[in-house]
Amino acid sequence: MISPPSYRSHPSPFESGLRSDGKRMTPQRKKVLSLFEEIGSGIHLSAEEVHSKLTISGEKVSLATIYRTLRLLVKMTFLNELDLSEGGNRFELLSHDHPDHHHLICIRCGRTEEFENNNVINAGKEAATNFGFKLLESSLNVRALCPKCSNK
Amino acid sequence: MISPPSYRSHPSPFESGLRSDGKRMTPQRKKVLSLFEEIGSGIHLSAEEVHSKLTISGEKVSLATIYRTLRLLVKMTFLNELDLSEGGNRFELLSHDHPDHHHLICIRCGRTEEFENNNVINAGKEAATNFGFKLLESSLNVRALCPKCSNK
DNA sequence: CCTTTTGTTGCGAGCTGTTCTCATTACGCT
DNA sequence: AGCGTAATGAGAACAGCTCGCAACAAAAGG
Structure with a gap:
């Protein structure tokens, strides 16, 4: 064997x-x-x-x-x-490396960019604490128009 | 008539x-x-x-x-x-009166609370500016467990 | 090894939320 | 009051996703 x-x-x-x-x-x-x-x-x-x-x-x-x-x-x-x-x-x-990032989305063409921002994370934590919730995950979605789509 | x-x-x-x-x-x-x-x-x-x-x-x-x-x-x-x-x-x-509020959602029972936070709004603005996007709207969704659902 | 057990796949049916089509209704202008 | 056109209702269609089940395959046990 x-x-x-x-x-x-x-x-x-x-x-x-x-x-x-x-x-x-x-x-x-x-x-x-x-x-x-x-x-x-x-x-x-x-x-x-x-x-x-x-x-x-x-x-x-x-x-x-x-x-x-x-x-x-x-x-x-x-x-x-x-x-x-x-x-x-x-x-x-x-x-x-980038656990808690957020998204900037062009609502017209769908282009999506990511960013991070500690204030956002803290805002989520704070809100959860204030209401006695246990935080799982927070995500900020920013709906916007990208440069290409905004000038036409 | x-x-x-x-x-x-x-x-x-x-x-x-x-x-x-x-x-x-x-x-x-x-x-x-x-x-x-x-x-x-x-x-x-x-x-x-x-x-x-x-x-x-x-x-x-x-x-x-x-x-x-x-x-x-x-x-x-x-x-x-x-x-x-x-x-x-x-x-x-x-x-x-509360144009830009965000949501704290219990993923188990669906209970939803609202909150406001200027840092979040600014984070959205900042991100849009950095990428040359024109901001339309930003919404932070915090997924969490409410007190009732988190202890069972 | 061959058999049993048990997790996994593929297929198609089914479900849910939403939009579409189109004949009919009714708002609002004169 | 009558007309043009927007809006409605009903159901078909659709998209995204899940489910049920038979066939399959990878471990486990004799």
């Missing part, structure tokens, strides 16, 4: 997170997370966009599985879910 | 706003706006809730008309639209 290599192959944080919860790593899950990692943080994809990007690059993962995986990844804090509304929720890689 | 009273009845701001745009005042529109005025500002209703409240009080306005009217009232800045997600958008009377 062949023994395993003397070094343990390190499972990714994703995989070990799954394992510790009785869940399994699957090719589909790997593909979805990889996609987000490849495109980097700060880019927001809808479930539909994830689906078509995977389909285009030859991988086929059903839409239902994508929805399930996105929810899972959000729960595991690998992804962040944005409710920018207008055509479905969007997801982005949650970068732990 | 009976002539109208000698004084001109003053059209409401709503009515004159409509008129000036070639639009018409209708009983349905009046009912929807009245409902919001009766319940006061700071209460958020979904389209469905508006529909059932009207239905219960004997008025019948079709759901399609309610959606159309809500959109219209938002455009005319009588109502404010909130994207709190989870079961549809909600609408509230836009009080001009």
Whole structure:
């Protein structure tokens, strides 16, 4: 009987997170997370966009599985879910360097920029405290017109 | 033939706003706006809730008309639209005393509290300026657990 | 190894919130 | 009062998302 290599192959944080919860790593899950990692943080994809990007690059993962995986990844804090509304929720890689960033959205073309601001975070904390709520997450959405769209 | 009273009845701001745009005042529109005025500002209703409240009080306005009217009232800045997600958008009377308030939402039971904070408004302005965007509106949504829901 | 257990997938049906279509109604101007 | 046109109601259509279930596949156990 062949023994395993003397070094343990390190499972990714994703995989070990799954394992510790009785869940399994699957090719589909790997593909979805990889996609987000490849495109980097700060880019927001809808479930539909994830689906078509995977389909285009030859991988086929059903839409239902994508929805399930996105929810899972959000729960595991690998992804962040944005409710920018207008055509479905969007997801982005949650970068732990910039945990609490906010969004500036052009309502006409959809261009989205991110920014951070401690005052906003504190405002959320303060409001939660005042009402006896336990804060989970706060997100500031600034609806605006980008330079291109505002002069036409 | 009976002539109208000698004084001109003053059209409401709503009515004159409509008129000036070639639009018409209708009983349905009046009912929807009245409902919001009766319940006061700071209460958020979904389209469905508006529909059932009207239905219960004997008025019948079709759901399609309610959606159309809500959109219209938002455009005319009588109502404010909130994207709190989870079961549809909600609408509230836009009080001009508290133009830029934000929301603290219990994600479990839906209880919603409002607060104001100038730092948030400024953060939005600042971000828009930095990216050359023209600010329209900013809304901070704080997702949290209310006291009741957080201890169970 | 082969079997059992159990988590996962894919597909299509179903659901919810919202918009659209279109025939009919009715507001408001003269 | 009559006319032009905006607005309504009813239901179909739609988008985004979830669900149920049979087939599948990865661990676990004999």
